[in-house]
Amino acid sequence: MLFRVLGPLALETDEGEPHTPRAFKLRALLALLCLYDGWVASSEQLIDDLWSGAPPRTAATALQVYVSKLRKHLDGAGFEVSRLATVPPGYALKLAPHTLDLHRFDALCAQARQLRAQGFLEEAAQALAEALALWSGPAVADLRAVPALRRRGCRLDEKWAVAYEQHAETALLLGRHQPLIGELYGLIEERPTWEAVHGHLMVALYRSGRTAESLMVYHRVRRALADERGTEPGPLLQRLQRAVLSRDLVLEDATKPHLAS
Template structure:
C-alpha cells in the first residue's frame, strides 16, 4: 500500500485501487498527520490539537478513538493488515514496515542521494535522482487538508523542500550545459513564484551561454522591477554580481564549475 501526501492525499491499495482517503475532513487530517510522522508515535495530545485546535470538546478522547477506528476500517477495505495503524503509548503510529511506502520518504531519499551525487561531481546521476524526486509531486503538499492550521504549516514546510529540490535540479542541469532545458524550466517556475531570485540568476546565466545576452539583461530588469514595485528592495548581491558579469562578458560565466561560487 502506498500513501501519497505530496499533493492531495491519496492511498493506493494493495489490489491496485486508489482512494482519496476517508471522506470526512478530520479523518483525512488524522491520516495526513500520521503519514507525516510515519514510523513515529503521534501522541493523542498532538492529534487532539490538530483536530480541535485550542477548543477540544469534553468528548475529544472518545471522538479521537472513533476517528481512528473508522480510519482503520477504511485502510482495511483497501487491503491493509490490522497492524498498519497501531495503538502505541502515548498515541498512535502508522507502521509502514516493509510492505508499505510513503511518497515523502521516496522524495527525501532521492534528494539526499542527488545531493551526494552532485557533491561528488556525478552530475548526470544527480540530475536523474532530482528529476525523480520532483516528479513525485502532484501539487502543494496536503493540498486537500490545508484548512487546518497545523497541516497548513506543515504543508508549507514540505513545499519549501520541493522548491529546494527544484532549485538544485536547475543548478545541476546548468552545470551539465543543458541551457535550453534550464531556460524553459526556470521560466515556468518563476511564473508561479515571481520573486524567486536564484531562478532568475540561473536563467540569466543560461541565456547568456545560449548567446542571448540582451535577454539575460532583460531578465535582470524584470526581477528588479518586481522587487522594487512589490517590496521596495533591490536584487540580492549574487544576482547583481551576475548582471555585472553579463555586462562585462566575464569569462567565468562560461565556466560551468564556477557557478556554485555564486549560488
C-alpha cells in the same frame, strides 16, 4: 500500499487502485499520522491539530472513533492495521520503507547530493528528476484548511524548492541550458521573488545567446522585490548581473552554474 502527501493526500493499494478516505477528518488524521513519521502523536496533540486549538468537549471520544474508522478503511485496502498502533499517550502509524512518497523523495535527494559530490552529474540529474516527479502539487494541498497541516505542508514545499534549485544547477552543469528556459520562465511567473531561479534563468538565457533577455530577468526580479518587500536583489544576484553586463567568461564555464552558487 503507497501513501502520498506530496500533493493532495492520496492512498493507493498494492495494485495501484486509489483508496483515499472521502471524509475530510479521516484524510486529515491520516495525513497528520503520516507526517508524524512513525513517532507517537499524543491524543492531545492530534486533537489540537484536528480542531485547530478549539476542540469540542467530545473530542477525545471523536478521535477514538476516527482512528477506528481509519483502521477499517486501511484494512479494506489490504494494509496491516497493526501498523496503526495505539501507543500511550496516543497513536503511531508505522509505515514500511518507501511506502510514503516523502521518504522516497528524501532518499532520492540524498542520493543526488552524494552523486553530485562524486562527480556523477548525469546520475544526480536522474535522481532529482525522479524526486521532483513524485510531487503533484503543494504538499497536502487539499487539507490546508487545517492550520497544522498548512504549516507542515509549507515546510515540505521548501524541500521541493531546494530540490528544484539543485535540479536547475545540475542541468546547467550538464550544458542543458536551452531546455531549462521554458520551465524556469513558468516558475518565475508563480514565484516572482525567487532569486535563485531568476539567477538560473539569467545564466540559461546568457548561454543561449540571449544577453538582453537575461538582463531583463534581473530587472524583473528587482522590481518584484522592491514592490513586495522593499528590498534590492541580494549581493550574489547583483554580482551575476555585473557578470552578464561585462560578458564575464566565467558564465560560459559549464563547471560553474553561475556566480550566485
